[in-house]
Amino acid sequence: MVVVLTALNLFTVLAFTLLVPARPLEVPTLLPWQDPAQTAWRLGAALALMGVVVWAVRPGQRGAWEFALLILIGVAVVAWLSQNYLPFLALGLIPVVARYWMPLWAVLLIVLGLGALSVWWAQREPLQITFEIVLSQGPQGNTAWGALPTPAEYPNLSLAFFIFIGFLYSGYALLTLELLIREVRAREELERTRRELEQTSRQAGILEERQRLAREIHDTLAQGFASIVVQLEAAEMASENETSAAHYLEQARQAAREGLSEARRMVWALRPEILENTSLPEALQRLLQRWQQESGISAEFTLTGDPRPLHPELEVGLLRVAQEALTNIRKHARARHATLTLSYLDDLVLMDVQDDGVGLLPPTSGSFGLRSMRERVEALGGQMTVESEPGLGTTLAVSLPLYPQPSMQEVKTL
Incomplete structure (x- = not known):
């Protein structure tokens, strides 16, 4: 919609500038559309302006340099129209700019004022040519400029022409801009x-998960701890009876084992959803594909070595580090391509995340994200390094030692 409306706006001005010669220093013999050079550069300027308008009305924040560039382009367009054509074409741009800061009713008053200004300018500097005179020249364009009738011979026609064009151009530009603004605001509101x-x-998901964990802890660990306390208190009260005290101590020991087993089961249950019923390489590949779709950055996954199940804490740790690294690339790197490599060695598992972005300044920046990843890796007994140079991208490398994956049977017997 933005492209269509912008094209219609520019087509209106382009058609006028192709049919009506600019105010020349010499007597012209051809209309602009009859001159290939004039036609080519006008078409090129119209396409460039369409690109500028579409870029200017895109959703999102604007930087100071963008505002400065837009103002510079606007001043250049107004100056060219004022120099080569009647000023009402340039003045017609005023509602376009004013609508960004003023309500619609105020801009409508500006349109009416521009119409009146067109009438005043018609008396101050008569129009050199009307549409009837232009079209009467025919395609040959061999009628001399000086031989054409002047608007002084047709004052009513000149006045009507100014009023019509002034209102038509200003009103059409305002209507189109209003549609553009509404669409841009609707897109921003939707986003x-x-x-x-x-x-x-x-x-909501976090709150629901916290409530579920609270119920699980209350129904398992809290109940188990309460049972241990009761059994220990009973053993203390029965301290004179060794048989009864030993019985209560054994009950407390059994409750502690069951509580530890429940804690282990909860650790297994807290595995990320993306790791459910899938291997770590598949989970990382799915993560990278989803990230590529969301960010629009091309990505590549590489797997080396012999994949095998790892301890749940290792798999969760590698997945979380990969998520944080990809998030940092999306937010800060301004990269065009990213690579995630997972390597299985005899006693190590390695993961590298690389991008071709702007790099880190400095490479060892102590941001919370990097610190959090490093602490997670070191808690698992591994190491994390970050290599980066300005303009040459960043490489994050993680190495973790392999330690045995506990089986559910081992969990039950703890």
């Missing part, structure tokens, strides 16, 4: 609503 829904859904 803001989508982000809010995602945040709300994420918070």
Whole structure:
């Protein structure tokens, strides 16, 4: 819609500038559309302006340099129209700019004022040519400029022409801009609503998971600890009876084993959903594919070595580090391509995340994300290194020692 409306706007001005010669220093013999050079550069300028408008009305924040560039382009367009054509074409751009800061009713008053200004300018500097005179020249364009009738011979026609064009151009530009602004605001509102829904859904999911964990802890670990306390108190009260005290101590020991077993089961249950019923390489590949779709950055996954099941804590740790690294690339790297490599060695598992972005300044920046990843890796007995140079991208390397994966039978017997 933005492209279509912008093209219609520019087509209106382009058609006028192709049919009506600019105010020349010499007497012209051809209309602009009859001159290939004039036609080519006008078409090129119209296409360039269409690109600028579409870029200017895109959703998102604007930097200071973008505002400065837009102002510079606007001043250049107004100056060219004022120099080569009647000023009402340039003045017609005023509602376009004013609508960004003023309400619609105020801009409508500006349009009416521009119409009146066109009438005043018609009396101050008569129009050199009308559409009837232009079209009467025919395709040959061999009528001399000086031989054409002047608007002084047709004052009513000149006045009507100015009023009509002034109102038509200003009103059409305003209407089109209003449609553009509404579409851009609707897209921004849709994007803001989508982000809010995602945040709300994420918070609801976190709250629901916390409540579920609270119930699980209350029904398992809390009950087990309460049973241990009761059994130990009973053993203390029966300290004079060794048989009864030993019985209560054994009950407390059994409750502690069951509580530890429940804690282990909860650790297994807290595995990320993406790791459910799938291997770590498959989970990382799915993570990278989803990230590529969301970010628009090309990505590649590489697997080396012989894949095998790892301890759950290792798999969760590698997955979380990969998620954080990809998030950092999306937010800060301005990269065009990213690579995630997972390597299985005899006693180590390695993971590298590399991008071709702008790099880190400095490479050892102590941001919370990097610190969190490093602490997670070191807690698992591994190492993490970050290599980066400005403009040459960043490589994050993680190495973790392999230690045995506990089986459910081992969990039950703990």
